[in-house]
Amino acid sequence: MSEIRILSPKLVSQIAAGEVVERPSSVVKELIENSLDAGANSIDIEIDHGGVTRIRVHDNGIGISKKDLSLALERHATSKINTLEDLTKIKSLGFRGEALSSISSVSRLILTSRVDGQIEGWQVYAEGHEMSFTLKPIAHPIGTTVEVFDLFYNTPVRRKFLRTEKTEFNHIDEIIRRIALSRFDVKINLSHNSKLVRQYRSINTKNNIKNEEQYKRRLAIICGDNFTRNSLTLYWVKDDLEIKGWIIRPNLDNNSKFQYYYVNGRIIRDRIINHAIRQAYADVLQEEQNLAYVLYLNIDPNNIDVNVHPTKLEIRFHQSRLVHDFIYQGLINTLKKQKNLQQCCQQYDQLIINKTQKINSIVGLQQNSVVKEKLFKSYNVDDCLFIKNNTIGTMSKFNKSNINSLSETDSLYYPNKVEVDNVIFSRERVEFDQKLLNNISERENKNIAISSFSIKQNYTFSKILTIYLKKFALIESYFGIGLLSLIEAKKYLKINQLIPADINKGLKIQPLLMPVKLILEDWEIDTFYRVKILLNKLGFDVNIFDSEIIIHGVSCPLRSQNMVIFFPKLLKYLSQNIFCQLYDLIIWIADQIINKEQVWTITNAMHLLIDFELIYPELIKKPPKKLIQIIDFQSTIAALTNE
Ligand SMILES: Nc1ncnc2c1ncn2[C@@H]1O[C@H](COP(=O)(O)OP(=O)(O)OP(=O)(O)O)[C@@H](O)[C@H]1O
Ligand SMILES: [Mg+2]
Numbered sequence: 001m002s003e004i005r006i007l008s009p010k011l012v013s014q015i016a017a018g019e020v021v022e023r024p025s026s027v028v029k030e031l032i033e034n035s036l037d038a039g040a041n042s043i044d045i046e047i048d049h050g051g052v053t054r055i056r057v058h059d060n061g062i063g064i065s066k067k068d069l070s071l072a073l074e075r076h077a078t079s080k081i082n083t084l085e086d087l088t089k090i091k092s093l094g095f096r097g098e099a100l101s102s103i104s105s106v107s108r109l110i111l112t113s114r115v116d117g118q119i120e121g122w123q124v125y126a127e128g129h130e131m132s133f134t135l136k137p138i139a140h141p142i143g144t145t146v147e148v149f150d151l152f153y154n155t156p157v158r159r160k161f162l163r164t165e166k167t168e169f170n171h172i173d174e175i176i177r178r179i180a181l182s183r184f185d186v187k188i189n190l191s192h193n194s195k196l197v198r199q200y201r202s203i204n205t206k207n208n209i210k211n212e213e214q215y216k217r218r219l220a221i222i223c224g225d226n227f228t229r230n231s232l233t234l235y236w237v238k239d240d241l242e243i244k245g246w247i248i249r250p251n252l253d254n255n256s257k258f259q260y261y262y263v264n265g266r267i268i269r270d271r272i273i274n275h276a277i278r279q280a281y282a283d284v285l286q287e288e289q290n291l292a293y294v295l296y297l298n299i300d301p302n303n304i305d306v307n308v309h310p311t312k313l314e315i316r317f318h319q320s321r322l323v324h325d326f327i328y329q330g331l332i333n334t335l336k337k338q339k340n341l342q343q344c345c346q347q348y349d350q351l352i353i354n355k356t357q358k359i360n361s362i363v364g365l366q367q368n369s370v371v372k373e374k375l376f377k378s379y380n381v382d383d384c385l386f387i388k389n390n391t392i393g394t395m396s397k398f399n400k401s402n403i404n405s406l407s408e409t410d411s412l413y414y415p416n417k418v419e420v421d422n423v424i425f426s427r428e429r430v431e432f433d434q435k436l437l438n439n440i441s442e443r444e445n446k447n448i449a450i451s452s453f454s455i456k457q458n459y460t461f462s463k464i465l466t467i468y469l470k471k472f473a474l475i476e477s478y479f480g481i482g483l484l485s486l487i488e489a490k491k492y493l494k495i496n497q498l499i500p501a502d503i504n505k506g507l508k509i510q511p512l513l514m515p516v517k518l519i520l521e522d523w524e525i526d527t528f529y530r531v532k533i534l535l536n537k538l539g540f541d542v543n544i545f546d547s548e549i550i551i552h553g554v555s556c557p558l559r560s561q562n563m564v565i566f567f568p569k570l571l572k573y574l575s576q577n578i579f580c581q582l583y584d585l586i587i588w589i590a591d592q593i594i595n596k597e598q599v600w601t602i603t604n605a606m607h608l609l610i611d612f613e614l615i616y617p618e619l620i621k622k623p624p625k626k627l628i629q630i631i632d633f634q635s636t637i638a639a640l641t642n643e
Helices: 009-014 024-037 099-105 156-160 165-182 212-229 271-284 320-337 341-365 369-378 400-405 422-443 486-498 522-537 563-576 582-593 602-615 617-621 634-641
Strands: 042-048 054-059 108-114 121-127 132-138 143-149 187-192 195-200 231-238 241-248 259-263 293-298 385-388 391-394 463-468 472-477 480-485 510-519 541-545 548-554 628-630
Touching: 024 042, 024 054, 024 099, 024 143, 024 165, 042 165, 099 108, 165 187, 165 195, 165 212, 165 259, 195 212, 212 231, 212 241, 231 293, 231 320, 241 320, 259 271, 271 293, 271 320, 271 602, 293 320, 320 602, 463 602, 472 602, 480 486, 486 582, 486 602, 510 563, 522 541, 522 563, 522 582, 548 563, 563 582, 602 617
Parallel strands: 042 187, 259 293
Antiparallel strands: 042 054, 054 143, 108 121, 108 143, 121 132, 187 195, 231 241, 241 293, 385 391, 463 472, 472 480, 480 628, 510 548, 541 548
C-alpha cells in the first residue's frame, strides 16, 4: 500500500459524505475492511459487552509505518486513492479516509502497528482536550491492532440508541459472518467477553469456487448444512462479468434465509440484483418459496460507482440493465439446467397433495374462523390495500377471519372515481378463498387438479424493451407486449408513500428547516378548520393565529413541495370537494406532486418498476387500464401477411 496522504479538498468534495459509525457493528466492519485492504489473512476480533466498552481488531497485514501512524487518524487521510481518476476504479474496500477519524471522534481509540523492516511497533492515541496525538514505541508483531474503548462516551444521545449487549453482539456476529463468506482465504476468530465464539478457518485456495469441498465446509459453518446440501453451484461468465456462488434449489420447502451477495467482494444491498434473482426464481417456480443464496458478482471496477453512500453499502452500476440481465441469465440457466428439477417438481407436487389433504381433513372436521385464517395464510393473501367503511389499512393488519363475514355491499368500499383495481382484486381474492373454503370438502377423496392450486406467481413485468415518447415503457410481459405509463406507476408509488402505516397516528411529521408563514382568506380558514384532522393524518403540523398560519412540518413525501404554493392549492381543492375522504385526498396529492415532465431512461424506469412490483404484486397480475395497455398486433400482422 502506498503512503497515507490527506486528500485534496476537491477530491473530498466528490466523496459521499456522512456518518458511518452507527453502532458497534459498523466499527467492526470498518476495522475488518481496513485489515483486508492491508492484505491480512488472519484477523482476531475481541469484543466486550456487545462492543460498547471495547472492540479490538488485530491483523497480520502490512501495517502502518511510524511516520503515517498519526496521519491515519486524520480526516480524509488515506493510502487508497489520490486522484479524482482513482475514484472511478476503486478496488479496495475503503477509500474515503474517514473511518478511523470518525471512530476516534466518538470513542477512545488506540492504534498500534508495525511494518516490515521496523524493529518495533508504534502506538498512537488521541489525548487531552485538544485531542493531540501521543506516539510511543511498543512491542508488536508485523500488522495492526486497533482498540476502540467506550463507544459514544462523548455523544450520550447516540449511546442511548444502542440496544442490549446481546443485540449489538448479534449485529457484529452477522457482519463478521458476511465478511467470512466473502473471504474464504482469511482466518477470522471472534471472541465475546473473553470467550471464543467463532472460528472461521482459512482455505488454502486461490478463490476458486470450483474447489468446492473446502468452500462448502465454511459455507456449512455459516449457512448451515441444510442450505449447503440443498444448494446448486452457479458459475456464469460473459465478457468481463462473472457471477458465482450457491443458490437454493427451486421448489424446496426451504427454511434457510441467507440472502447474501457481494460485488467485487464488497457487501452491498442493491435492488437491481434483488430483482434479477427474484425474477429468475419466479420464472421457474410454481409457487413462492423462501429464497436463499450466496452470490459473488465480479465486474470491472470501472463499470461501477462505489462512491454512492458513506457506509459503502450501495453501489451504482453504469449499465444496470446489462448487469440485471446477466444475473438473471446466470440464475435461470443454473435453475433450468438442474438435472433434478423434474424430480424436485414431483416432490413439490407431493408436498402440495399432502398439504391439501391436511387442509381437507382440518376443514372436514371444523369450519371455524381459526381454520379459515390458517387457510388464508397458507394461500398467501398478500398485504393488499383494502378500504372498509372509509378507513384505509392493509390486509396484514386486518383480522383475516373477518373477511368471510363481510357482505358484498358493506365489504370493500372503494370510491368510483379511482381507477385502481387492487381492491377489486382483493375482493376477487376473497371470493376465491371463499369458494375454496366452500368447495374444498367436495374435493375430498377426489383426484385434485394440482395445477389449479399451484398458482404461478409471476409478479414481475419482465422486460423493458424501450422507453417510448420519454414517458412510457414498452414492456414484454407474461400477457404480451404492452405500453406502461411510467407517470401512472410513479403515482401509485406516491400513493403508497402517502398512506399512513397506522391510520390512527397518521404520517410521521418531518419538521421544516424554515417554518412557512401564510396569510389565509376567510374561506380558506373555514376550510382549514373543517379538514384539520385529515391534514394531521397526512403529517401537516400547522398552527393558526387569526388569519395567519404557520406550517412547522410536513410528511416526507411532501418535503420537496413549495408550501407557499402547495398549501393554498390544497385548501382550494378541499373547499371544492367537501366530501373528500382521506383516500381521495391521497390520490389528489399524489397526482399533484409527481413530476409529469420527467424524462425517463430505461435505468430509472427499471428502478421504478422494481419498487412497483414489490409494493403492488397484485396489480401486475391484473393491471389497471390506465397503467398498462396491451398492444394488439393483429392488424399489423394482417397487414404484414396480406399479399
Ligand atoms: N489495519 C490496517 N492496516 C494497515 N493500514 C491501515 C489499517 N487501518 C487503516 N490503515 C491505514 O489508515 C488509512 C486510514 O484508514 P481509514 O479506515 O480511516 O480510511 P480508508 O480505509 O482509507 O477509507 P474509508 O474511510 O473508506 O475506510 C488507510 O487508508 C490505511 O492506509
Ligand atoms: Mg477504512
